[in-house]
Amino acid sequence: MFPVIKVEVRFHVDVKSAKQAVRERIWRLLEERGLAAFPKPVYGRIPNFVGSDKACDRAAALPEFARARTVKINPDAPQRMCRELALKSGKVLVVPTPRIRGGFLLLDPSAIPRDAYREASTIGGAAKWGRPTPPEHLPQIDLVIIGSVAVNPKTGRRLGKSHGYAEIEWGILSYYGKVGESTPVVTTVHDVQLVDDDIPREPFDLPVDIVVTPTRALRTSRTDMKPSGILWEYVTEDMLREIPLLAELRGSRIP
Secondary structure, eight states: OHHHHHHHHHHHHHHHHHHHHHHHHHHHHHHHTTTBOOSSOOTTTTOOTTHHHHHHHHHHHHHHHHHHHHEEOOOOOGGGHHHHHHTTTTTTTEEEEEGGGOOOEEEGGGGGGGGGGGHTSHHHHHHOEEEOOOOGHHHHHHHHOOOOOOOOOOOOOOOSSSOOOHHHHHHHHHHHTTTTOOOHHHHHOOOGGBBOOOOOOOOTTOSSSSSSSSSOEEEOOOSSOOSSSSOOOOOOHHHHHOOOOHHHHHSOOOO
């Protein structure tokens, strides 16, 4: 028994190290090539990049975006224009609060003055114009747009900044049936964030269907299934302390 446990722990550490090595390489590349945008430095962040608005323009041109009535988009800087374009297109916008500490905000474009859409697409503006909404009361989500540090455009495997917020958000929303395997997931990144690395996968990792850069839109050939529900065995005590909604869900579970 003991040798097996040691092997499993080593594998876990190697996976984390391999993922972090790719992140470090991409953060360094963005900075060295002058492609990093405010806020800087991009290390430890979902990096903002030169051309992020163009990437969002391309994302908004996707048929999946055109069909969607409700779009969930992360609150990070490189996806700000994506949020503004969703509102301008008349779509209901779901935005997680930073680190999910305040749960989710619902932004209804019909309840926001059109000249306030840009403000509403910022973190502060979303808090001003959005309505805190329990996940069970959110509408069905038709499209998810997330940020990434790196992504393999062939396999659809991506890396966030290592905290797993996109995965936790997905887990909570899928727990309530708001997203699922058929919900398209898009990420917007710079072209230099595309990697050929065989990114190792953990059970909670969320793959993407479409990768959009300032120059192109790429459809992945993913074979990984999207996770379903909250994988409680991977939820740490730190996560429960930092994300009240997650703690509430754990407390309400039927043993």
